[in-house]
Amino acid sequence: MAEPVKLIGCFGSPFVHRVEVALRLKGVPYELIEEDLNNKSDLLLKHNPFHQKVPVLLHGDRPAVCESLIIIEYIDEAFSGPSLLPSDPYERAMARFWAAFMYKCKDSMWIALWTDGEVQAASAREMKANLTLIERQLPEGKKFFGGDTIGFLDIAVGGIAHWMGVFEEIAGVHLLIEEEHPALCRWAREYILDETVGQCLPDRDRVVAALTPRKELYVSIAKAMAAQK
Amino acid sequence: MAGEKNVGLVLLDFWVSPFGQRCRIALAEKGLPYEYVEENIMAVKSDRLLRSNPVYKHIPVLLHDGRTITESLIILQHLDQVFPDTRPLLPADPYERAHARFWADYVDKKVYGSGSKMYTEPQMQTNIEMVDILKTLERELGEKEFFGGEHGFGFVDVALIPFTAWFESFDRYSFKKKSFDRYWGVKVAEVAPKLVSWAARCQERESVSNSLYSPEKVYDFAGMMRKDFGIE
Numbered sequence: 001m002a003e004p005v006k007l008i009g010c011f012g013s014p015f016v017h018r019v020e021v022a023l024r025l026k027g028v029p030y031e032l033i034e035e036d037l038n039n040k041s042d043l044l045l046k047h048n049p050f051h052q053k054v055p056v057l058l059h060g061d062r063p064a065v066c067e068s069l070i071i072i073e074y075i076d077e078a079f080s081g082p083s084l085l086p087s088d089p090y091e092r093a094m095a096r097f098w099a100a101f102m103y104k105c106k107d108s109m110w111i112a113l114w115t116d117g118e119v120q121a122a123s124a125r126e127m128k129a130n131l132t133l134i135e136r137q138l139p140e141g142k143k144f145f146g147g148d149t150i151g152f153l154d155i156a157v158g159g160i161a162h163w164m165g166v167f168e169e170i171a172g173v174h175l176l177i178e179e180e181h182p183a184l185c186r187w188a189r190e191y192i193l194d195e196t197v198g199q200c201l202p203d204r205d206r207v208v209a210a211l212t213p214r215k216e217l218y219v220s221i222a223k224a225m226a227a228q229k
Numbered sequence: 230m231a232g233e234k235n236v237g238l239v240l241l242d243f244w245v246s247p248f249g250q251r252c253r254i255a256l257a258e259k260g261l262p263y264e265y266v267e268e269n270i271m272a273v274k275s276d277r278l279l280r281s282n283p284v285y286k287h288i289p290v291l292l293h294d295g296r297t298i299t300e301s302l303i304i305l306q307h308l309d310q311v312f313p314d315t316r317p318l319l320p321a322d323p324y325e326r327a328h329a330r331f332w333a334d335y336v337d338k339k340v341y342g343s344g345s346k347m348y349t350e351p352q353m354q355t356n357i358e359m360v361d362i363l364k365t366l367e368r369e370l371g372e373k374e375f376f377g378g379e380h381g382f383g384f385v386d387v388a389l390i391p392f393t394a395w396f397e398s399f400d401r402y403s404f405k406k407k408s409f410d411r412y413w414g415v416k417v418a419e420v421a422p423k424l425v426s427w428a429a430r431c432q433e434r435e436s437v438s439n440s441l442y443s444p445e446k447v448y449d450f451a452g453m454m455r456k457d458f459g460i461e
Contacts, residue, residue, distance in 0.1 A: 050335065050365065065327045067334060077323035089310040093298045100300060101284065133284060 003060030005030040008044055010037050012207040014159030015068040016055040020200035021155050022072040026081035069099055072155060085152045095145075098137050099156035105130045107225045113171045114215075114222035123226070124175060131160075131176065135184040143190045150194055154187075158197070161188035166207050170215055236312070238263035239292040241278055243270045245450050247341075247391030248301040249289040250440045254387050255305050257436030259315035302333050305384065318384045320377070332369060332376065333388035340366075340392050360420050367421040374430060382434060386427075390437055393428040394447045 005023065007030050009016030023030050035044050035054055047064035048056045057065040057074065065074045076084040086092045108130065111123035134157060137145055145153035164176045178185045191197055240256070240263050242249035256263050268278050268288050281290045281297040291298040291307070298307045309317050319326050343358045366389070370376060377383025418425050431437045 059324070062324050063328070065324070065331070067331055070327055070330045070334065073330065074323055074327040077326060089307055090296050090298070092310065093303050093307045096303045096306070097298075097300055100303070 002029075005060075006033055006058040007031070008033045008035055008047065008056040008058070009054045010035045012202050012210045013054060014163045015053075017162075017200060017202070018068045018155050018158060019055045019057065019071050019075070021150070021158065021197055022075045022084060024196045024199055025084060025150060026075055026079045028075065028079050028081070069156060072152060076152070082149070083151075084146075084155070086146075094137075095151065095153045095156075098134065098145075098153050101130070101134070102156050102159075107229075109175075110218070110222045111226045111229075112175055113167050113173055114219045115226055119226050120173075124173075127175060128180060131181050131184060135181050135187075138183050138187055144187065150191070150196065154191060158191055160184075161191040162201055162204065163207070164188075166204060166211065169208055170212050171218075236261060236263075237294050239266060240264070241266050241268050241281060241288050241290040241292070243268055243288050245442060245447060246288060247395075250391035251301040251387050252289045252291065252304050253440040254390065254436045255308055255318060257439060258318070258382070258387070258434075259308060259312055261308070261312060261315060302330075302337070302388065305387065317380075318387060320380045320383065325378075325380075329377070329384040332385040335365075336385070336388045336392065340389065344392065344395060363417060363421040363424060367424050370423050370427055372423075375427065382431065386431060390428065390431045391441060393424075393431075394441050394444050395451070 005028055007016070007019055007023065009019070009032055011034060020030075020032070033043070035041055037054070040052060044054065044056065045052060047058065048054075048066045051066060053066070055066075055068055055071060057071045059065070059074075059078065065071050072084060086095055105127065108123045108126040112120055112127045115123070137153065139145070139147060142148060144150050145157065160176065168174055168176070176185065176188075192201065238256070238261060240249070240252055242252065242265060244267060253265070266277075268275055270278075270288060274286055278288065278290065279286055281292065282288075282299045285299065287299075289299070289301055289304060291304045293307075293311070298304050305318055308315075309319055319329055339358075339362045343362055375382045376385035376389070432441070
């Protein structure tokens, strides 16, 4: 009898989405527990006291696994099914490198979305340069970073496919542009159309509605990031 | 090194970098020979470094069989995978691996994240944060000899130990009491005594003592960086 898998998440989070895609690609059934991040539950605080964030994975009686990319590697190693990470060691290192790069990009992306003037323009240039670097990792003639099927790097970058459009709409800024990043835009469309992804992709309009009230918070975070640079 | 199989490893590094030190410690623990190349990153970066790491232009960079691997924790995992007959840094069990990766990531995000502010903040704004971080690490270590637990010195130990030269108690080295406490405003021995003992145990390993520099040298380096940033 398989041990139960529970995923503590919240509606509209691209990080929770990453884990759902991974679980579904591996064919692992799970129970999704939705958190209200404005009112964090004892369950979340108990299992992720260090960062107090979602997603958090609970597998049987084991202590929680936290941090989305770490959770995905855990899922890949703990469950059978198609491999999410490449088997070649060098390709694996590259997938990890570019997945980690997404984390380093987040500041310039956030500042480009939520500030204005020269600060915004400079960050937008930086962000677009980062998108170009990621775009170059798409293998020639293949739909996904993982090749013919979705892999670890597709999942790591996947937030861009859906949430970039959401944030652009809320912010009133257009950053991922077809003419500037045609391959990445094509990849984004393929990603969204994938059947497994579609099963756990939150409705775009609902996400816009849920995240729009947070715009002021996003702006203040972006300003703090810009001040630190 | 006579009689050692050339496994074709080159490490581009900078003497005081804790990220570079992680790689040096890992290679030593695994008994892997390699060519060490000191990159003077404070001056003009070499063409080789810029070619090998065009995205971040920083060390450490591992060159292996014509390929480049960057980012210290990725390098460590790569070594485990490519040299499976050497001492592993990560355990075999998937949960234990996830646990180790989480804590190494915590070191990157929190210890480095908070600690690197010492270059740019004249006052000790970060000391409260750092106390919390050290106490958290202390709790995670608990009564274990090493963070690797029953597997001994491992991934998290390698990830954290280089940072201890930046806060280690001066008692061991009998320097004058001109210490990091002034920078970090944190008396590590009071806040996290188990961590101090752990650091001393790690220093008994040749891989560590050969790779780390004394707190005094690190202190001088930090002082120089603060001057460069116009803090003093």
